[in-house]
Amino acid sequence: MLFRQFFEPDTFTYTYLLGCERTRRAFLVDPVASEVEAYIRLLSEANLKLIYTLETHVHADHITGSGLLREKLGSKSVVHRDAGAMCADLLVTDGILLQVGDLEIEVRATPGHTAGCVSYVVGDRVFTGDSLLIGGCGRTDFQQGDAGLLYDSIHHKLFSLPADTLVFPGHDYQGHRVSTIAQEMETNERLGANKSRDEFLTIMKNLKLAYPKYIDQALPANQACGRPTLEVQG
Ligand SMILES: N[C@@H](CCC(=O)N[C@@H](CS)C(=O)NCC(=O)O)C(=O)O
Ligand SMILES: [Fe+2]
Numbered sequence: 502m503l504f505r506q507f508f509e510p511d512t513f514t515y516t517y518l519l520g521c522e523r524t525r526r527a528f529l530v531d532p533v534a535s536e537v538e539a540y541i542r543l544l545s546e547a548n549l550k551l552i553y554t555l556e557t558h559v560h561a562d563h564i565t566g567s568g569l570l571r572e573k574l575g576s577k578s579v580v581h582r583d584a585g586a587m588c589a590d591l592l593v594t595d596g597i598l599l600q601v602g603d604l605e606i607e608v609r610a611t612p613g614h615t616a617g618c619v620s621y622v623v624g625d626r627v628f629t630g631d632s633l634l635i636g637g638c639g640r641t642d643f644q645q646g647d648a649g650l651l652y653d654s655i656h657h658k659l660f661s662l663p664a665d666t667l668v669f670p671g672h673d674y675q676g677h678r679v680s681t682i683a684q685e686m687e688t689n690e691r692l693g694a695n696k697s698r699d700e701f702l703t704i705m706k707n708l709k710l711a712y713p714k715y716i717d718q719a720l721p722a723n724q725a726c727g728r729p730t731l732e733v734q735g
Contacts, residue, residue, distance in 0.1 A: 502604060502624070503547060506669065506678060507540070509533045512563040512715070513672045516540070517628060520549045521602025528553040528601050529576075530621060530628045531671055532566035534727045540566070541573065552601050556580040556589070557630025557671055558618040559723045561644060562713045568726030578726055581610060584617025588726035593619070609658045613651020614639030620659060626667040627682075633659050634670045635677040636690050641705050643716075648705035652698050660686055 503520035516536065520527035527549040532540060544551055551574045554567040559580070567578035568588065577590035579599070593599075595610035607622040611632040618639070621628045631639030633655055641648040659668075664683035687693050691704050713719070722729050 503527070503549070505543065507533075507536060509536055509563065511535075513674050514560075514563050515669065515671060515673065515678075517669055518543065518549075519601075519604060519623060520547065521604050524602030525549050526552050526602040526604075528555055528604075528606070529566075529570070530555045530669075531557055531560070531630065532570060534564040534566040534569055537566040537569045537573070540570070544574075550574075551576040553591075553599065554578045555606070555621055555628075556584065556586065557620065557628065557632070558615045559584045559586050559644065559720065560671075561716045561719055562672075563715060564719055564722045565727040568728035568731070571726065572728070581608075581617040581619045583612070584615070586617075586724050586726060588724070588728075595619075611651075611654040611658050613641060613647055613649075613654045614644070616645035616647075618654070622662065622666075625665070626669055627659065627662060628669050628671075629659065630671040633668060633685060633689075633692075635668065635673050635680040635685070636675075636688065638689075638691055639671075640708060640710050642708070642710070644720075648702050649698065651705075652692070652701045655692055 505518040507516040517530040570576045579591040580586045580589040582592040593608045597608040599606040609620045611618050611620045614631045618632050662682050666682045668680040
């Protein structure tokens with residue numbers, strides 16, 4: 502398997518490229534609009550065809566590159582049915598399996614940060630978006646966020662994965678690049694060491710985070726796959 506982690510420093514966003522070496526088919530997880538040319542360059546250098554862009558959710562802090570990549574490369578965008586992005590090509594639900602060459606992708610619904618959050622399991626790794634971050638988790642104070650639901654999603658859908666599963670998050674604000682399920686179960690400040698649901702709810706209620714700087718542009722743009730003006734023009 503070909504694997505690459507990209508970092509967009511303005512919004513601390515991670516994007517992932519996975520490719521099948523045999524068929525040269527590939528997909529991206531959470532592409533960022535401003536980085537599309539870099540993805541296209543790498544795909545071309547590695548002789549890979551982009552099949553899907555997988556969104557873990559409708560992002561509040563940056564604009565997705567899924568619409569631009571669809572226009573430039575013909576890739577299909579994938580998002581959960583409840584995410585609120587009807588511009589996507591495939592609307593998926595919990596348990597759906599997608600195949601890209603020899604790579605199998607399992608969709609696990611992990612709502613809580615938003616109503617339409619999913620994680621994608623590919624072999625020994627899971628792409629958790631903002632559901633489970635390294636040492637933390639996504640906030641739950643907008644986009645139908647629900648801290649109780651997030652606790653249940655993480656416990657039932659992520660902490661049930663094999664302990665050595667690699668955790669690749671949608672963001673990291675401290676420079677961490679990868680974790681494991683075992684590491685998060687032990688050391689995650691909000692969820693680790695068997696923290697109770699009530700303890701988690703109290704932590705989430707008292708976060709007092711600032712309003713994301715790009716949310717007013719990002720949400721409407723991402724509901725149109727990052728291409729709002731084109732959607733209006735039809
Ligand atoms: N300072 C960032 C914050 C972005 C933000 O709130 N990110 C969301 C994900 S969309 C989050 O859940 N962050 C978790 C945290 O900051 O602990 C901004 O203004 O864009
Ligand atoms: Fe988010």
